[in-house]
Amino acid sequence: MKIKPLASLLLAAALCIGLAAQRSLTPAPPAEKVTFEPLNTITVNPAHPAPLRLLFRVKPGFHINSNKPLTPELIPSVVHFSLPDDLVVGRVQYPAGQLKSFPFDPTQKLSVYSGDIVITGRVIAPPHAATGTYTVHGDFRYQACDNNACYPPKTLPIVFNVKVGAHSRSGPRAHGNSQSPHIHN
Amino acid sequence: MNRSLLLVVGVILVITSLLFLGKRMSQDEAQASAKSGATPNAPAFNPAAAGPETGSIAPDFDLKVLDGNGKTMKLSSLRGKAVILDFWATYCGPCKIEMPWFVELQNKYGQDGLQIVGVAVDDASEKTISDFTHKMGINYPILIGTEKVADLYGGLDGLPTTFFLDRSGKIIDKQLGLISESVIVDNIKKGLASGGNSGSTPAAGQ
Numbered sequence: 001m002k003i004k005p006l007a008s009l010l011l012a013a014a015l016c017i018g019l020a021a022q023r024s025l026t027p028a029p030p031a032e033k034v035t036f037e038p039l040n041t042i043t044v045n046p047a048h049p050a051p052l053r054l055l056f057r058v059k060p061g062f063h064i065n066s067n068k069p070l071t072p073e074l075i076p077s078v079v080h081f082s083l084p085d086d087l088v089v090g091r092v093q094y095p096a097g098q099l100k101s102f103p104f105d106p107t108q109k110l111s112v113y114s115g116d117i118v119i120t121g122r123v124i125a126p127p128h129a130a131t132g133t134y135t136v137h138g139d140f141r142y143q144a145c146d147n148n149a150c151y152p153p154k155t156l157p158i159v160f161n162v163k164v165g166a167h168s169r170s171g172p173r174a175h176g177n178s179q180s181p182h183i184h185n
Numbered sequence: 186m187n188r189s190l191l192l193v194v195g196v197i198l199v200i201t202s203l204l205f206l207g208k209r210m211s212q213d214e215a216q217a218s219a220k221s222g223a224t225p226n227a228p229a230f231n232p233a234a235a236g237p238e239t240g241s242i243a244p245d246f247d248l249k250v251l252d253g254n255g256k257t258m259k260l261s262s263l264r265g266k267a268v269i270l271d272f273w274a275t276y277c278g279p280c281k282i283e284m285p286w287f288v289e290l291q292n293k294y295g296q297d298g299l300q301i302v303g304v305a306v307d308d309a310s311e312k313t314i315s316d317f318t319h320k321m322g323i324n325y326p327i328l329i330g331t332e333k334v335a336d337l338y339g340g341l342d343g344l345p346t347t348f349f350l351d352r353s354g355k356i357i358d359k360q361l362g363l364i365s366e367s368v369i370v371d372n373i374k375k376g377l378a379s380g381g382n383s384g385s386t387p388a389a390g391q
Contacts (some may be wrong), residue, residue, distance in 0.1 A: 075308075108278075144262035149277075149362035150279060152342070153276075
């Protein structure tokens with residue numbers, strides 16, 4: 001009975017040492033410079049496209065190249081989708097870049113995004129599309145800098161759901177599972 | 186008697202562990218705060234927290250020389266010279282600002298024993314990198330970086346990352362991001378003045 005406080009103390013010490021060791025051995029993951037704002041499920045009916053609005057947030061103090069940077073060595077921001085057979089994303093529109101110069105080179109203007117970026121498009125279900133909910137995977141590739149340094153290109157995953165509504169002319173059919181790009185710009 | 190002693194030891198252990206844990210957590214929080222870019226103009230990571238430490242010998246590597254017909258360069262072959270190791274990429278605006286300074290400084294201090302070495306940490310093709318360096322008039326060797334070397338130097342999460350080595354290969358300073366030319370010159374002078382006398386001439390292509 002008397003040994004219990006001592007055992008508790010030693011156990012607490014062991015736990016603290018273990019926790020401290022774990023913290024010192026586990027490196028913190030690098031913070032993302034851009035985040036993707038989750039989307040609500042998009043509902044689309046065959047022959048009636050639905051608008052797609054992807055919102056990305058660039059952390060304060062950072063900027064990324066626009067989709068059309070002004071020099072070829074700069075890496076453009078680009079969104080890609082891997083779509084189920086029954087869906088198409090069309091008319092992907094990137095916002096115009098802001099023309100800005102930065103302290104590291106006040107003489108040169110760059111076409112960049114900062115703050116919130118909205119990339120739009122249209123989700124289209126072809127007439128043969130089966131009803132049901134589909135998960136669309138994609139990614140956003142960007143390369144960020146701040147006023148003093150640049151960071152390696154990153155690929156940010158994107159996921160959202162699309163619900164294909166009832167078909168007016170023909171009955172539903174089985175979902176195709178293959179993921180193939182159907183991007184119409 | 187023995188139990189009292191054990192109790193005292195236990196208490197000391199708990200207090201020591203808690204102090205260690207508290208210190209560790211405050212360090213982690215400070216690093217996370219630096220990484221988060223809470224201060225907009227501050228570098229997003231603390232270079233002092235990653236990669237080889239100042240005062241240690243720079244990790245050796247053997248990398249392909251750009252436009253070198255397959256030749257490689259070993260960092261350790263530069264012993265006897267003060268070295269600036271500049272990790273950069275073609276997409277990096279701040280890196281481009283430093284390059285003309287490096288060209289000028291290589292001309293000015295090369296005969297005193299300075300060797301600037303650029304390491305391209307880039308997804309671009311060698312041709313793109315080569316065209317870029319020709320356009321910039323680079324007069325010092327450019328090596329093609331690898332992930333392994335990036336890891337050796339702390340992951341290179343931001344560019345430019347610059348290591349200043351003395352003649353013995355010891356790191357005398359390391360900097361993340363664009364730095365002023367005066368900081369570079371100060372480190373060149375320190376590097377040339379320490380780590381032993383000028384030794385063998387380095388060679389690209391071992």
